[in-house]
Amino acid sequence: MLLYALLGCVRPPPLDLPARDLPDLEVARRPRDVLMISVDTFRRAAIGRYGGGGDTPFLDGLAERSVALDRHQTCSAWTYPAVTCALTGRLPYDLGILPNLQDPSDEMAPLPAGTGTIAGHLGGAGWQSLLVSTNRHIGPMHNTAEGYGAVEDWKAHPAGAIVDRGLEWLRGPERDRDRRWLLHLHFMDAHEIYEPPARYRDLLAGRPALPWDLSTWEGLTAFEEAEAGLDAELREEARAQMRLLYRGEVRYLDDEIRRLIETAEAEGLLSDALIVFWNDHGEQFWEHGERGHNKSLYAEENDGFLWFSGSDVVPVAWEDGTGSVDLLPTLLGFLGQKIPGGLRGVQLGEAEPERARISVFWPPDEPPMQSVTIAETKLIYSWDGRHEAYRRGQDPGEQVDIYDRQDPIQAAEWEIIRAEAERMEPFVDGYRPHGIPR
Numbered sequence: 357m358l359l360y361a362l363l364g365c366v367r368p369p370p371l372d373l374p375a376r377d378l379p380d381l382e383v384a385r386r387p388r389d390v391l392m393i394s395v396d397t398f399r400r401a402a403i404g405r406y407g408g409g410g411d412t413p414f415l416d417g418l419a420e421r422s423v424a425l426d427r428h429q430t431c432s433a434w435t436y437p438a439v440t441c442a443l444t445g446r447l448p449y450d451l452g453i454l455p456n457l458q459d460p461s462d463e464m465a466p467l468p469a470g471t472g473t474i475a476g477h478l479g480g481a482g483w484q485s486l487l488v489s490t491n492r493h494i495g496p497m498h499n500t501a502e503g504y505g506a507v508e509d510w511k512a513h514p515a516g517a518i519v520d521r522g523l524e525w526l527r528g529p530e531r532d533r534d535r536r537w538l539l540h541l542h543f544m545d546a547h548e549i550y551e552p553p554a555r556y557r558d559l560l561a562g563r564p565a566l567p568w569d570l571s572t573w574e575g576l577t578a579f580e581e582a583e584a585g586l587d588a589e590l591r592e593e594a595r596a597q598m599r600l601l602y603r604g605e606v607r608y609l610d611d612e613i614r615r616l617i618e619t620a621e622a623e624g625l626l627s628d629a630l631i632v633f634w635n636d637h638g639e640q641f642w643e644h645g646e647r648g649h650n651k652s653l654y655a656e657e658n659d660g661f662l663w664f665s666g667s668d669v670v671p672v673a674w675e676d677g678t679g680s681v682d683l684l685p686t687l688l689g690f691l692g693q694k695i696p697g698g699l700r701g702v703q704l705g706e707a708e709p710e711r712a713r714i715s716v717f718w719p720p721d722e723p724p725m726q727s728v729t730i731a732e733t734k735l736i737y738s739w740d741g742r743h744e745a746y747r748r749g750q751d752p753g754e755q756v757d758i759y760d761r762q763d764p765i766q767a768a769e770w771e772i773i774r775a776e777a778e779r780m781e782p783f784v785d786g787y788r789p790h791g792i793p794r
Contacts (some may be wrong), residue, residue: 387668392631392634395546403661425704435637445682454718458718469499471502482535488518518542518543523616551605599641681702685702688703724739741790744759
């Protein structure tokens with residue numbers, strides 16, 4: 357009976373939900389404009405609010421004046437599928453694709469034409485929009501930029517240049533003063549290689565010299581090729597310095613996002629704007645034996661954040677579990693726009709507090725992986741039959757595997773895994789799911 361009840365409340369939503377009118381979210385008045393800031397490869401744990409090392413004083417303050425989704429998970433471990441979820445409110449295979457990192461980027465199947473994105477919905481309602489992106493996975497190559505009025509590729513540009521461009525657009529003649537606007541800035545500074553400006557490398561002062569410059573591709577590659585055979589002390593020192601370089605990137609981002617928002621606020625450019633801040637995925641630093649991302653669906657790669665801020669937004673720490681697919685419907689809700697049908701995502705306040713949250717990705721040369729989180733229990737499954745489970749409330753770092761086939765919540769999660777694997781399978785070549793209990 358307990359299992360039946362669990363299954364009844366956690367099944368994934370059907371994909372034929374009708375469009376619906378919205379209840380009011382807590383805003384004194386509807387925002388007119390949107391400043392959306394997305395940050396690539398930004399670890400949730402790097403933020404002070406979530407246990408970071410004091411590197412994000414501005415962002416911590418921004419969270420205090422936001423609707424901060426504090427139990428948020430991204431839907432994948434790399435950019436293309438992750439931004440697909442955020443910008444469309446759906447999982448990639450809902451749209452008929454499942455990106456595979458084994459494929460060259462320019463050969464990956466793009467989002468189908470006519471896919472409803474945030475920019476597309478707002479553009480249809482009269483918003484002017486600009487996307488400034490530092491990552492080709494969010495842009496025309498995969499059609500993830502569909503709906504934006506203008507798209508600019510700023511690959512390899514640091515945060516300071518992106519902030520300058522954003523302020524230029526807000527101030528200048530390109531922006532039509534008679535139209536509502538969406539400005540989306542996508543930063544990539546926290547992505548490898550970690551090369552913060554010199555003034556943000558002070559944490560490295562006094563550290564031993566290394567044989568490699570870890571802030572260059574050549575040095576990073578040489579270290580990784582030698583890593584397995586290194587003396588333990590040298591290996592750990594190199595790893596420690598890599599973490600410090602990453603922290604320097606985070607500090608730099610915090611200062612540049614501060615400059616963007618404080619300058620725009622001081623000039624009255626955000627007086628009617630909703631600020632949306634989110635990450636596409638995180639980054640692992642050997643917590644589960646790997647460094648980087650697109651390795652797994654463990655917490656360090658899969659945990660996320662999503663905040664909504666603005667002068668008329670009533671701040672709250674949102675404690676219910678949320679996922680990337682909730683961004684689109686919640687944003688439309690804040691703006692008073694109708695939410696389209698067929699979404700996975702749900703506006704804040706409309707979901708079951710402990711509904712199932714799903715993540716998926718297809719790593720290179722390996723079978724796809726899925727995860728389902730219900731309440732504090734997270735089940736991770738690989739199509740080769742591997743499975744693990746973690747109790748997030750007691751073990752947020754997902755270090756103690758509590759897999760128990762008889763556990764009723766995990767049994768419910770297996771039912772969801774089975775249903776989602778069936779939806780995915782038409783878009784997966786060369787693999788079939790194995791080891792799902794019956």
